[in-house]
Amino acid sequence: MNNKKLIILIVIILILVGSFATYKILSSKVKNINLDNIASLVGNEYSVVFVGDMDSNAKTNIKNLRTKFDAKVYKMDVSNDELNEYLNATLSTSVTEETKPYYILYVEGKIKGIITNEISNDNFEEYVKKYFYNEIPSSEAKYTTPTNFDDFDDILNSGNLTVSVFGSNTCSYCKLLEPVINKVVEEKNIDIYYINSSTMDSLLYSKIINLDLKIPAECTKANQETTLTKGFATPMTLVIQNGKTVGCIKGYYSYNEYVSKLQDLKVLKED
Numbered sequence: 001m002n003n004k005k006l007i008i009l010i011v012i013i014l015i016l017v018g019s020f021a022t023y024k025i026l027s028s029k030v031k032n033i034n035l036d037n038i039a040s041l042v043g044n045e046y047s048v049v050f051v052g053d054m055d056s057n058a059k060t061n062i063k064n065l066r067t068k069f070d071a072k073v074y075k076m077d078v079s080n081d082e083l084n085e086y087l088n089a090t091l092s093t094s095v096t097e098e099t100k101p102y103y104i105l106y107v108e109g110k111i112k113g114i115i116t117n118e119i120s121n122d123n124f125e126e127y128v129k130k131y132f133y134n135e136i137p138s139s140e141a142k143y144t145t146p147t148n149f150d151d152f153d154d155i156l157n158s159g160n161l162t163v164s165v166f167g168s169n170t171c172s173y174c175k176l177l178e179p180v181i182n183k184v185v186e187e188k189n190i191d192i193y194y195i196n197s198s199t200m201d202s203l204l205y206s207k208i209i210n211l212d213l214k215i216p217a218e219c220t221k222a223n224q225e226t227t228l229t230k231g232f233a234t235p236m237t238l239v240i241q242n243g244k245t246v247g248c249i250k251g252y253y254s255y256n257e258y259v260s261k262l263q264d265l266k267v268l269k270e271d
Contacts, residue, residue, distance in 0.1 A: 030054070030062060030075040035086055038076070042106040046071040046132055051078065052101020052117075061103070061124055069128055087114075105131040134175040142185040143192045145200070149207045152193070156211070157243040161267050163190065166228075167235040169198035173252035174235045180255050188259065188268055213238055219248035239265050 030050065033041055038049065048071050050062065065071040076083075084094040087104075090111050095102055099116035105128065106112065113131035115124065126137035136143075143165075146152040156162055165181055167174030174196075181192045197205055212227045220226050221233065237249035247265035249258070262268040 030073055033074045033076050035076075035078060035082060038074075039109070041074060042072070043109040044072055045108060047106040047109075048073045049104040049106070050075045050101065051083065051104070055101075057121055058101055061121070064125065065103075065128065068125070069132060071132075087111075107132060133169075134179055135169070136178055136182050140182070142182050143194045146193055146195065146204065146208065147201075149204055152208065153211070155193075156240045159242060161246070161265075162193065162240045163237060163262070163267055164193045164195060164240060165235055165237045166195045166197075166232065168196060171234045177235045177252045177258075180253070180258050183255055184258060184262070188262075190262075190267065211243075213240065214245040216245060216248050219250035237261075239267055 046069055048065050050058065050073060052058065062073050065073050080095065080097055087093055095114065095116065099118060102114050102116040104111060104114050115127045119127050123137060123139065129135040130137050167177065181194065185192050195205065195208055209228045212229045215226050215228065215232055217223050217225045219236065235252060238245050239247035249261045253261060259268060263270050
């Protein structure tokens, strides 16, 4: 390669590097929006509107929102009175000056929740997952996650009706059901055990599955009785007494529907 061609190649590389660097700088800026154009900008899958001072913590959180959650992030300067009027119309909630900064999280144009400075930075991503993916933060989980096989086996073999829900983080309907069972535990004062294959210790999960609990025909695709070891659709709710399945709920149901199903199975008394 002669010197002229080498110089041209170097110039092209420098232009490309410069263009990429410029793009990164420009794309790292947070676009300012207002209440008039907010609806037209938050229609993509995941969006966040930031309100407050852009300190180092906010910059870190915004970077994570973009890189880990692929969210569009905007900044809005607005008075608390104006913002509360907007929030009350959609969430029936309000914020105070003391809770700044806060992040308003949207999924496909709808407000799903607000993260304020009352949530520590250590728990920030848990709350993003709560509003984006319906994953319950550990600090808000009311259901029980088994941690010891022998203890859980004793519970299943007790004379009491025990509700166990099998799910995973890769199952969209499991994510929808998770806040439902959380609310049932809190409001109906019962124990529900959530066996999440995505987060539970693999050995413990394997031992629970190998109990080979029966899945009644009404909760299977083929309408034929089967067992856990033969595979099953999630979410799957099994009601167990004395180590045997006495009832089941297949799939996702809303809170009221799920409560009604538990009443039919005699886990809950009718109101």
